[in-house]
Amino acid sequence: MTESPSTFNAAENTPLVAPNFITEVIERDLSTGKYPRIVTRFPPDPSGYAHLGHIFASFLDFNTAQQYGGQFNLRMDDTNPEIVRQEYVDAMRDDLAWMGLDWGEHFYHASDYFDRYYEFAEQLVRQGDAYVDSVSAAEMSRLRGNAHTPGTPSPYRERSVEENLDLLRRMKAGEFSNGEHVLRAKIDLSSPNMKLRDPVLYRIVKHPHYRQGEKWCIYPAYDFQHPLQDALEGVTHSMCSLEFSDNRAIYDWLMEKTGFDPRPHQYEFGRRGLEYTITSKRKLRRLVEEGKVSGWDDPRMPTIRAQRRLGVTPEAIRAFARQIGVSRTNRTVDISVYENAVRDDLNHRAPRVMAVADPVRVTLTNVQDGQTLSLPYWPFDVVRDSPDGLVALPTGERVKPELAVRDVPFTRELYIEREDFNAQPPKGFKRLTPGGxxxxxxxxxxxxxxxxxxxxxxxxxxxxxLLGEDARAGGVIHWVSATQGVPAEFRLYDRLFRVPHPEGENETDDDDSAGMSEHEAENEAAPVDAGYMRYLTPDSLRVTRGFVEPSVLKDPADTRYQFERQGYFWRDPVLSREDALVFGRIITLKDTWAKEQKEQKAESKKVEKSRGQEVEGTAPRAPRPAHQLTPEQEAEVTRLTALGAAEADARTIARDEALLAFVGGAVQDATFAQVASWTVNDLAGGLRAGEVKVPAADLAPLAGMLSAGKITTRVARDALARAAVSGDAPLSIIEREGLNTGLSDEDLQRAIQGVLDANPDKVEAYRGGKTALMGFFTGQVMRATGGKADPQKVAEALGAALKG
Known part of the structure; x- marks a missing residue:
């Protein structure tokens, strides 16, 4: 496996995953000894490339295992032979390793277990829990009934065990055509959960498998294969998104019928979508196949491979992932949260140089050639923020600011940007004008x-x-020597889609689009609605030719730059050559979309006013896309983040009147961030339904106790849930019902010392540099304390103890 980058936050001794309802379950399971070790898995299906939708789920699975000293498995869910490919497996494996996931030896394929799945299929038949059905797909659907009508048994439901085994073995031997028979579970045709109405376990698919060749012509369904592989691999906590909550009943039924002990359990969390993005691999494939993009690595695509080619770093992606909280509700993440994570990463990584993308020649009539200027790579604000007082050269070497400079030729002939000169300048134009x-x-x-x-x-x-030192000017522009500048192509990328929800407000993705539902839809042959195609951004790629200063020729090819006033760029690793430089824009310096939306609104108001209408009149307006913030909402985001709220929480609150009204009553102190987080992740549903009785002001003392380590996350959330229903103050609930069972500092120190004394080899390994063992020690301490300790406090105390 490709060596992965450093292990996230382990070295800082802080939890890799913020406390949430799943970590509470894990801590309880460890403390009771239900599992000796935590095992998680990330199981994408290799029917395309890994994408931004995979980020949240993959990091949740990986970081949870790391935090509790467990095992993380990467699994290729390759049960559909018609769509999976080795190309996709290789790409996913490489891209996930590049992002920092490390699975060691635990890399698996679902197809590794085809023989075992079949053995379990025969076991279910022998137990009378499965049967071969021979009705058509349409008839099967009709017989299953609907939400108001119970299902009707298939005429083949009561076949004998012998007949079912015979037919199943003949299906396996290839005697029947696609769709002629299926193997179904025999569960409950009257269940209100439609998933339990005798789901399909095996189907005939006569198509060669990319790993198994022609060996198999029957393939397991997701609801059959997935729980079994979890159990076979020793997975303890199988995490997936909310749309799989009904499937959990099949998961539990199958575990009961096959008798695994210990067995895995499934836990669902809210999926995370991303604005201006589609992540259905079927739809992404169509973009590739129809030539809308140049391939899976086209920098406009949401695939990880495309983001790598674009120049985004794994550190930026991890920073984005850390901002997305785990909750029981689905949420769409504002695209600016991702884009700002990329900008923040590049701001302190990218040295400043000059490039002109649309050049016009300038002759300085009083300047002679032969001059060279020494210009700094870094502006003052970045130098000031440097914690060690040093800044980086393009080579990565850190030096004193006065040494972080490059030579720039200053010649008689220069290039400036065409837009930086205007013969008839508008009011307020601060660049070059005739006589200006x-x-x-x-x-x-x-x-x-x-x-x-x-x-x-x-x-x-x-x-x-060129004027003297006493001259004055209102603006600053960049430039490049016309005689010594290096010719280059500039590829200016924009968002691929021009609306926040190109798939429609109510459409759900057909595969693992948000990284949550980790299996491609089994009706792959179903037609793809191409409505999203109409929302493609015109000119999402513009190509220009210009010049860049010659200092870049000596820099490593993977150097990210901030081309002054242009954005962040790097050499396209596919197209650029030493004799023909191609720079792709990673991202603009600011959110230009927000600026354009603001300008459009201002222009609309001017038009209305010119027509004698009230600015906020009743003239028909195009509806604002959901999740696109108004300027007023953006102002709320600024206010809420200034009070301490996380940006993702602030954006969710700003666009929701019920949430905004609630936090309006919160105490504006250091507890505000926690109250905002509870509002979004724990109380949102109740607030929208008008069912939350506790005022926000009453949550400040609870947040204060949690921050001070006087109560655990579990106690805080329990008190919060009870207070929301009753309206009582959370602290009074804790006192009245005796919820606070936390440990004293002395008890915690004794538990920690006991764990360290019992694991001297791991203590030595940690102090030797294997800081990922922090997760192991945390899990052991949580188990030793019966789950009563606060994980944050444990991490801090462990960090201090392990330094000794």
């Missing part, structure tokens, strides 16, 4: 004396004069 002045970055102030145009009126050349 502007500052060239690091080189002085120039005045435009004359200019020439072509037959179309486009400016082709500007004559200018």
């Amino acid at each position: 002045t502007v500052r060239l970055r690091g080189a002085g102030i120039i005045r435009a004396d004359d200019f020439q145009t072509d037959d179309a009126g486009q400016v082709t050349h500007i004559d200018a004069t």
Whole structure:
């Protein structure tokens, strides 16, 4: 496996996963000895490339295992022979390792267990728990009934065990055609849970498998294969998204019938979608197949491979993942949360240089060639924020700020951006105009004396004069030497879709689009609704040719730059060559979409006013897409984050009147962030239904006790849930019902010392650099304390003890 980057937050001794309802279950299971060790798995199906939707679930599975010293498995869920490919397996494995997931030796394929699945199928038949059905798919659907009508038994439901075994073995031997027979579980045709109405366990698919070849012509259904493989691999906590909550009944039924002990359990959490993005692999494949993009690695695609080619770093992706909380409700994440994580990462990574993407020539009539300027790579604000007082060169070497400079040739002939000169400037234009002045970055102030145009009126050349030190200018522009600048192609990428929800507000994805439902739909042959195609952004890729300063020629090819005033760029690893540089824009400096939306609204108001209408009149308006924040909501986000709320929580609250009204009553102190988190992740449903009785102000003391380590997360959430129903103050509930069973500091220290004394080899390994063992020690302490200790407090105390 490709060596993965460093292990997230383990070195800082902080929890890799914020406390949530799943970690509470895990801590209880460890404390009671239900499982000796935690095992999680991430099981994408290899029918496409890993994508941004996989981030949340994969990190949750991996980090949870790490935090509790457990095992993480990566599994290729390759049971559908018609769509899985080795190409996709290899790409997923490589991309997930690049993101930092480390599964060691625990890399599996569902197809590794085809023989075992079949053995269990025969076992169910012999037990009378499964039968071969021979009705058509349409008839089977009709017989299953609906939400108001119970199912009707198939005429083949009471076949004998002998007949069922015979037919199943003949299905396996290839005697029948696709769809002629299926193997079904015999559960409950009257169950209100439609999933339990005799689900299909095996189907005939006469198609070669990319790993098994022609060996198999029957393949297990997801609801049969997935629980069995969890059990066979020793998975303890099988995490998936809410749309699989009904499937849990099949999971539990199968575990009961096959007798696994200990057995895995399934836990569902809210899925996380991402605005302006689709992550259905079937739909992404269609974009590739129809030539809407150049391939799975096209930088406009939401695949991890595309983000790698775009220049996004794994650190940025991990930072984004850490901002997404685990909850029991589905949420759509504002795309700006991801984009800002990318910008924040690049801001302190990318040295500043100059490039001109749409050049127009300038002649400085009073300047001679041969001059070289020494310009800094880093602006003052980044230098000031550097914790060690050092800044990085493009090579990665950290030096004093005065040494982080590059030589830039300053010649008589220069290039500036075409948009930085305007012969008829609008009001407020602060760049170059006829007779006007502007500052060239690091080189002085120039005045435009004359200019020439072509037959179309486009400016082709500007004559200018370099002025003295006492000259004044209102703006600053970048430039590149016309004689020594390096020719380059610039690829300017934009969002692939122009609306927040290109698949529609109410459409659910057909596969593991949010990284939660980890199995491709088994009706792969169903037609794909191509409605999302109409929302593709026109000109989402613009290609220009210009020049970049020659200092870049000596830098490593993977250097990320901030091209001043242009955005963040790096050399396209596919297209760029030493003799033909191609730079792709990773991301703009600011959220240009938000700016455009604000400008459009301002223009709309001007038009209404000019027509004699009230600015907020009743003229028909195009509906604002859901989840697109208004300027007022953006202002609320700014206010809430200033009070301490996480950005993702602030955006959810700002767009929801019920949540916003509730947090309006919260105490505005250090407890606000926790109250905001509870509002979004624990109380949102009740608030929207008008069922939460406790005021936000009463939550501040509870948050304060949690922050001080006086109560555990489990106690806080229990008190919160009871307070929401009763309206009583949470602290009074804790006192009245004796919920606070936390440990004293002395008891915690004794537990920690006991764990360290019992594991001297692991203590030595940790102190030797294997800091990922922090998760192991945390899990052991939680078990030793019966789950009463606060994981955050445990991590802090362990960190101090292990330094000794």
